[in-house]
Amino acid sequence: MVVCAFIRMSRRSVVNLVRLGTRAVSLLKGSSLRPFHTSVRTASSQPNAGFKPGKVAVVTKTTRYEFEQQRYLYAGLSEEDLKQLLAMKGSSYSGLLERHTIHTNNVEHIVKSLRREGIEVRVVKRGEYDEEVVRWADAIISAGGDGTMLLVASKVLSKDKPVVGVNTDPERSEGHLCLPVRYTRAFPEALEKLCRGEFRWLWRQRIRVHLEGTGINPISVDLHEQQLSLEQHSQAHRITTMDSQQRTGMLHDSFSKTSLLPIRSLNEIFIGESLSSRASYYEISVDDGPWEKQKSSGLSICTGTGSKAWSYNINKLAEQAVEEVLKIGKSQTGLDIPLNRDIIEMVTDEYNESLVFSPDDRRLFYSIREPIVNRVFSSSRQRGFASRVSVRSRCWDACMVVDGGTSFEFNDGAIATISMSEEDQLRTVVLEH
């Protein structure tokens, strides 16, 4: 008997159903690790009306020159002393000053271009950037590198506020979260395109974290703001913990209610021991699956945006390794596999490209860094996609680091649940060619 039914579905459900179908086909083909690229154009990528914000905040990075200057001025040293000190370390004072000048010139270029269009501009150093600036602005420009973009995004919790990154030092910064480098010195062109609607919105999916259990502390530490040393990092954690413990009493600071942390991760969440040389112990459950005890160098859970960042570096293979695998494969199978430089390069590139997936993808990608697999510990899958990952800390002095910049204590007994939600998107811009 055939039954015909009309089912009411939202556009997003239809999109997801198509995705599921594509994924099923993909899985059947056996390439479960490949990201799937949906050919269904989502609402976010259709052509737009022009965008011309009335008020723009330009958030600028702190250059290394400014940083060293502040650091040594604080110690009571003169500019001349700074030069000497840098020289002794093999660093170049004039090099730092040059990069600083390039950055400040580029910022000026951006600001002038905006003002020429009658846009009200507020230039804000990273230290002064806060929720008030976000509320004031119609759009926010990050003037720096990817780190500055991550900082800017960290205070934008709404999915409606546009954020645009401009790479102010293309020679030093990769800038993959920023506009193409040609717009750095030709910013009016970028403004023109925005005005004319020759761009599309890209809603970058971000990660949210729920924290519960013992040993948690919902107060974070900012790693970038003061370029904290390890000591200051832990001290900062300890102070916030002590405050928290004094208020609740130590033995009774047991199962705290689940808190949704006030952060949204644009790149990744990294969980592991704070001390880089110490192994991390934890338990992990993927998509509500069984808990698995693991020992490793840490766990990375990234977004599509972050799949080009730290996660990429954790998982990518060097040609050297790919060549060795293919050679062994060749000798094991006895087949005459051609192993010239080109083939090795192509296989390496294809492998590494498969690690990258779309910023608007609703999935997380988890990677276990340097899993320690032996008689005692095991690991079913080293990495994969998921909707949800739960981690229980068995660590001594660990942290959960958001986008390499904000750190939460995550010690023995704490449980983090990592997931995504549509409302956590960040509205960014992709300029059409």
Added chain:
Amino acid sequence: MVVCAFIRMSRRSVVNLVRLGTRAVSLLKGSSLRPFHTSVRTASSQPNAGFKPGKVAVVTKTTRYEFEQQRYLYAGLSEEDLKQLLAMKGSSYSGLLERHTIHTNNVEHIVKSLRREGIEVRVVKRGEYDEEVVRWADAIISAGGDGTMLLVASKVLSKDKPVVGVNTDPERSEGHLCLPVRYTRAFPEALEKLCRGEFRWLWRQRIRVHLEGTGINPISVDLHEQQLSLEQHSQAHRITTMDSQQRTGMLHDSFSKTSLLPIRSLNEIFIGESLSSRASYYEISVDDGPWEKQKSSGLSICTGTGSKAWSYNINKLAEQAVEEVLKIGKSQTGLDIPLNRDIIEMVTDEYNESLVFSPDDRRLFYSIREPIVNRVFSSSRQRGFASRVSVRSRCWDACMVVDGGTSFEFNDGAIATISMSEEDQLRTVVLEH
């Protein structure tokens, strides 16, 4: 014209010449990454006269139970409070106590076996173990896991003092530096074999480090002794630096003479930012080659012994990755490569086994962990063998960690030269079957 000459050579030179030959053949065959296994038996592996030390020091680890007890007793908590606290964190008090009992029973078994043979025994906790104990003992037994073995080795700078590791908790500890697990409860058998000469000496080559340049501090911090948190770690570094600076004056603490550090690494030297989430910047020169600027998650330089430890975890591939490489190789070449579970497992195993080399090998193995290769940074080789590696720090708050246990400050301007010398060997035992 043929010239015949008799050349006087030491046995070791002959061995090295054969090795060079074997290596040259190996390189010509194109498998430069494979370790070479010399078939020439070195002096260290010939049968021996029996070994029966008069005085043996047994160095014991601190069990997790003892550790938690000390930690909470210090906080003024009772045993009952300890139980509760552990339960709240999801840990098991009875579990910890059980493992503690297993360890102490095994230590007792070892000590009794030794005394029954008329050997004078001194049982020393890790906190009490020092150079005086090393001088007193004819041989040292490490009673714990691999960590305890590394600690024991760290204070033995002579290549003549035998060190033997016994794994006192085989269910929890990998023990790859220890005797096979069957000897843990059958220690008299091991003693019997030692007595009868049914064993061979294995001289494990270790690493030495020279430090020079600005920002160095030859005083180290012990990571294990107090299970230091990040804060304590950096605080300890800072205190030793301040002492040093007060003595020499800050601006004039410039190019210090090269110091040979009083440590010999049995597993590896790890160089990188102390904070696990921060990228490391440095310059590296291999075998006096050109300096290369790099950005990565750190650098590991290991011995043959250490090639099964952290370095192994950095470089090994999961079946998941090998499968993907072979699949892509298959699709790129169009060849019908069989990709069943067995083949993938065999290729993975062979690849991973090639990362391990002999503990008495005179070479270092360097690995760049998660190299960041982009428009700005490059990396010629991700890993390889060398006789010598020099590293110049461009880090903010980095350290050089020896065997995961001893940490030296290694900041911007410091230069470390890592090499091996015959006198740095550690005398250990391999029991024959």
